[in-house]
Amino acid sequence: MNVAVCAYGAGNVRSVVTAFRRLGADAAVTASPAAVAAADLAVLPGVGSAAAAMDGLRERGLDYALRERVAAGRATLGICLGLQLALEESEEDGGVAGLGILPGRARRLRHGRVPRIGWATIEPGGETFYFAHSYAAETSAVTARSEGVVAVAEAGSFLGVQFHPEKSGAAGVRFLERCLSRV
Amino acid sequence: MKGVRFEGLRDVGDPVELGAAYSDAGADELVYLDVKATLDGRAALLALVARIADRLAIPFTVGGGVRSVADAEALLEAGADKVSVNSAALERPQLVTELAARLGSQAVVVAVDAKDGFVRSRAGSSATGRLAVDWACEAEEHGAGEILLTSIDADGTREGYDLELTRAVAGAVSIPVIASGGAGSARDVADALDVAQAALLASILHENPARLESLRAELLELGVLLRDAA
Numbered sequence: 001m002n003v004a005v006c007a008y009g010a011g012n013v014r015s016v017v018t019a020f021r022r023l024g025a026d027a028a029v030t031a032s033p034a035a036v037a038a039a040d041l042a043v044l045p046g047v048g049s050a051a052a053a054m055d056g057l058r059e060r061g062l063d064y065a066l067r068e069r070v071a072a073g074r075a076t077l078g079i080c081l082g083l084q085l086a087l088e089e090s091e092e093d094g095g096v097a098g099l100g101i102l103p104g105r106a107r108r109l110r111h112g113r114v115p116r117i118g119w120a121t122i123e124p125g126g127e128t129f130y131f132a133h134s135y136a137a138e139t140s141a142v143t144a145r146s147e148g149v150v151a152v153a154e155a156g157s158f159l160g161v162q163f164h165p166e167k168s169g170a171a172g173v174r175f176l177e178r179c180l181s182r183v
Numbered sequence: 184m185k186g187v188r189f190e191g192l193r194d195v196g197d198p199v200e201l202g203a204a205y206s207d208a209g210a211d212e213l214v215y216l217d218v219k220a221t222l223d224g225r226a227a228l229l230a231l232v233a234r235i236a237d238r239l240a241i242p243f244t245v246g247g248g249v250r251s252v253a254d255a256e257a258l259l260e261a262g263a264d265k266v267s268v269n270s271a272a273l274e275r276p277q278l279v280t281e282l283a284a285r286l287g288s289q290a291v292v293v294a295v296d297a298k299d300g301f302v303r304s305r306a307g308s309s310a311t312g313r314l315a316v317d318w319a320c321e322a323e324e325h326g327a328g329e330i331l332l333t334s335i336d337a338d339g340t341r342e343g344y345d346l347e348l349t350r351a352v353a354g355a356v357s358i359p360v361i362a363s364g365g366a367g368s369a370r371d372v373a374d375a376l377d378v379a380q381a382a383l384l385a386s387i388l389h390e391n392p393a394r395l396e397s398l399r400a401e402l403l404e405l406g407v408l409l410r411d412a413a
Contacts, residue, residue: 012263047264047286115359117329118359134287167240168240173240
C-alpha cells in the first residue's frame with residue numbers, strides 16, 4: 001500500500017508518515033503532483049495558516065493533483081487544516097479560497113477556549129481523538145461531530161477529519177487502519 | 184532531568200524510553216523541555232527530539248532554547264507538534280506573534296515560570312519583575328495558543344499544584360492553561376483540573392513510570408473524565 005503525504009511547508013508531517021509506516025504502509029512525504037496522483041492513498045495533513053498552506057499547495061501544483069484524484073474517485077484523507085483546505089473557502093486570513101472538494105466553509109470557533117486543544121469524543125462512534133484547532137468546518141458533508149464541532153466530513157472519495165489520528169493513541173491507529181482498509 | 188523548585192537537577196532516565204512508556208501507558212501528551220538549553224546558549228537537541236517523536240502516538244510539545252521561527256520550524260520538522268517558548272519571548276514578545284503567524288497559534292505554547300506570582304526567566308534564574316497574570320495575558324494577545332504555567336514554589340515538592348496562581352491565570356486568559364509543578368497524588372491532579380484545562384506530571388512519574396496507570400485509575404474513581412486509552 002502506497003501512501004503519499006503531501007509536503008507543502010506546513011507543520012509536522014513526519015508523525016503522519018511514521019503512523020502509516022507503523023501499520024505496514026509504504027508511506028513517504030512528497031511535494032510531487034505525480035507521486036500524489038499515483039499513490040493508493042493521498043494524505044493532506046497540515047497545521048498553520050490557511051493562506052500560507054493554499055499558496056504552498058498551488059506553488060507545487062498539488063491543488064490540481066488533489067482535485068483530480070478526488071474527481072477520479074481515488075482515496076484521499078485530509079487531516080485538520082487538510083479538512084479545512086478541502087472546503088470552498090475559509091474565513092481565516094481575511095478570506096481564502098479552498099480546494100472546493102467539500103461544500104461549505106471554515107469559520108473561527110466562537111465558543112469555549114480557542115484554540116480548542118485536547119481530547120474529545122466524536123459522535124457517532126464514541127471514540128476519543130486529539131484536536132488542536134482555532135477554525136472548524138461548516139459543511140453539509142458532515143458525518144460526525146465533537147462537542148458540536150464538525151469532526152468528520154466526507155464527499156465521494158475524500159475523507160476529512162478535524163482531529164489528528166496520528167496523535168490519537170490507540171483510537172487513532174484504529175482509524176488509520178480503517179482508512180487503509182477502504183483503499 | 185528534574186529538580187525541586189528548579190534546583191538540584193538530576194538525571195531521571197532516558198527521555199526516549201520514558202516518552203515511549205508514557206505514550207503507551209495512556210499519557211495524553213508529552214512535554215519535553217530541554218531546561219538547560221537557554222543557560223547553555225544552544226538549541227534543543229534535534230536528533231533526540233526526532234528519536235522521541237518516532238516512538239509516540241500522542242501530541243508532543245518541545246521547548247528549551249527556542250529563539251526564532253527557524254528554531255521552532257526545526258523542532259516541528261523533527262517531529263514536535265508544538266513548541267514551547269519562555270525566556271526569548273520575555274525578552275522579545277514579538278517572537279510569539281511571529282511563531283503564531285508561521286505555525287498557527289495551536290502550535291505555540293508560552294511557558295510561564297512563576298515564583299510568588301512573578302515571572303522568572305532563564306530556567307528560573309532571573310527575576311523579570313512581571314506578574315505572571317499580566318505576562319500570560321500579553322502572551323495571549325501576541326498569539327499564544329496555550330500557557331504552560333509552572334509554579335517554581337511548588338515544583339518537585341509533591342505537595343499539590345499552586346491552585347491560587349493557576350486559578351488567577353486561567354481566569355485571566357481565554358486560551359487553555361496547563362498547570363505544572365507540585366503533583367503528588369491523584370487528588371492534586373483532580374484539583375488542578377478543576378481550575379486548569381490540563382495538568383502536567385513530572386517527578387512522580389519519572390521516579391516510577393508505572394504510576395501513570397494507577398494514577399489514571401484513581402482519577403477515574405475521583406470522577407475525572409479521562410479518555411479510554413485502550
